[in-house]
Amino acid sequence: MTPSLTLHPDRLFPAERATRDIARSLYEQVKDLPIISPHGHVPPAWIADDIPFSDPMSLFLSPDHYINRILHGQGVDLADLGVPPGRDDVTPEQAREAWRIFCTHWYLFRGTPMKYWMESQLVDVFGIGVRPSAETADQIYDEVAAKLATPEFRPRALMDRFDIAFMATTDDPCDDLRFHQQLAGDSSFHRQVRPTFRPDRYLESGRPDWVANVDRLAEVSGVATDTFSGWIAAMENRRAYFKANGAVSADHSHPDLGTQPLSRVDAERLYKQARTGKIGVEEAASLRRTMLFEMARMASEDGLVMTLHPAVFRDHHTETFERFGPDVGGDLPIAVECVRALRPLLNAFGTNPNFRLVVFTMDETAYGRELGPLAAFYPSMYVGVPWWFIDAPDSIKRFRRAVTEYGTFYKTSGFIDDTRAFLSIPARHDMSRRLDCVHLADLVAEHRLEMDEASEVAHSLVSDIPRHVFNVPA
Structure with missing residues (x-):
């Protein structure tokens, strides 16, 4: 008999009955609230042009580095999973075979x-009732593919079905934002999709493509970037363009x-050196830290929320990066120091009422030891929720225990799905809502919160807090 695939209504809830009942009650109050997604990687073109998803592989597998990493660790070639996403050379049979590989594993x-x-997507979104396996792979593939061919499964219809009220994308400073402009001018579209200014490559002067990048920045902004002062002016120009197009x-x-920050004289000197393509590793790091400080200064003036997520070793495996490019599963967590590193920034802007900083990390130990206490003191600072690698049930529960005691619920960010896998957005938010309700239920059961207080916090974590932290328009 083929094993069935079902979703238990009490998934992630405590085994102990009294606390489980409290968690259920809290969850019922928030489970259907609209989704606020202030940070993610869904391409805006998908929504603007309402591009249909072509097949289960390109929907579920090729863009999902979580899945790809696990399979690669068992010897599966990423090319056989359709990686990198967006390839135009994958045949229908290769797409089906990629799905078979996934189901077999x-x-x-x-x-x-x-x-x-994945179970949430298969059951809740597609109505699949059999467990993935080598035997059921083709059946699931055909059922999903058939539904993807219908209007109800195009991106805009799914945004309505999932009730995604607000979604932020991730965009290069030189992007013309035409898809965002297209959405803003579409009177038939009633959801909010906003750009996010992501300038990393323009701050890393040790990159081999950095000179070309800042030359492109000059071309797009109309501001010469042959000096550090010019680079600052060009960045200010593009931030203003993003803000005018809805970025928060x-x-x-x-x-x-x-x-x-370096002195302006030293910054200009290192910038000039970087323009020659000959800058040392430590000097490039010093220049980047100065540039990041300038980004905070700009944020304190233009009001764009500044989010930082360090502690990532990018593209650990050189061959994988050379074959497939970035963001395919080769990034790894590393340790990070927060208190000393952030002191210059927070001393300058930590009490500025126009500045807002959200710090994420994959270094779990920093939450209770450093980030929670920092956010508790500085009015401008918030702690980002567990993200990437630690956006898992036990990590999320540890996060709430570690941070709430130091910085309160109200100095955290609200849930961040940080995903390219569009259909996993409601599943990820549902997981977060369930786990936050579990934490609140523990506090009620321990007589540390009253039920009405827990209900109010549960609603705030889903709706009020992310709207406030990210200045999400009503």
Whole structure:
């Protein structure tokens, strides 16, 4: 008999009955609230042009580095999973075979959040009732493919079905934002899709393509970038363009959180050196930290929320990067220091009422030791929720325990799905809502919160807090 695929209504809830009943009650109050997604990687073209999803492989597998990483670790060639996403050379049979590979290895995902998200998508979105396996792969593929061919499964219809009220994309500073402009001018579209300013490549002067990048920045902004002062003016120009097109935040990811600025004289000297393509590793890091400080200064003036997510070793495996490019599963967590690194930035802007900073990390140990206490003191600072690698049930529960005692619920960001896998957005938000309700239920059961207080917090975590932190328009 083929094993069935079902979703238990009490998934992720405590085994102990009294606390489970409280968690159920809280969850019922928030489970159907609209989704606020202030940081993600869904291409805006999908929504603007309402591009249909072509097949289960390109929908579920090729863009999902979580899944790809697990399968690659078992010897599966990423090329056989359609990686990198967006390839135009994958035949229908190759797409089907990629899905067979995934279903044959379904057992590998036991105990992982990927299993939770995938089951939610298959059951809740597509009505699939059989468990993935080598035997059921073609059946599931055909059922999903048939539904993807219908109007109800195009991106805009799914945004309505999932009730995604707000979605932020991730965009290069030189992007013309035409898809965002297309959406803003479409009177038939009633959801909010906003750009996010993501300038990482323009701050990393040690990159081999950095000179070309800043030359492109000059071309697009109309501001010469042959000096550090020019680079600053060009960045200010593009931030203003993004803000005029609806952006609410600027997102930054670098190896560390260093924000110690150089003197203007030294910054100009290193910038000039970088323009020659000959800058040392430590000098490039010093220049990047100065640039990041300038980004904070700009944020304090233009009001774009500044999000930082350090502690990532990018493209750990050189051959994989050379074959497939970035963002295919080769990034890894590293440790990060926060208190000293952020001091220059927070001393300058931490009490500025126009500045808002959200710090994420994959270094779990920093939450209770550093980020929670920092956010508790500085009015401008918030702690980002568990994200990437630690956006898993036990990590999320540890996060709430670690941070709430130091910084309160109200100095956290609200849930961030951070995904390219469009159909996993509701599954990820549902997981977060369930786990936050579990934490609140524990506090009620321990007589540390009253039920009405827990109800109010549950609603705030889903709706009020992310709207406030990211200045999400009503």
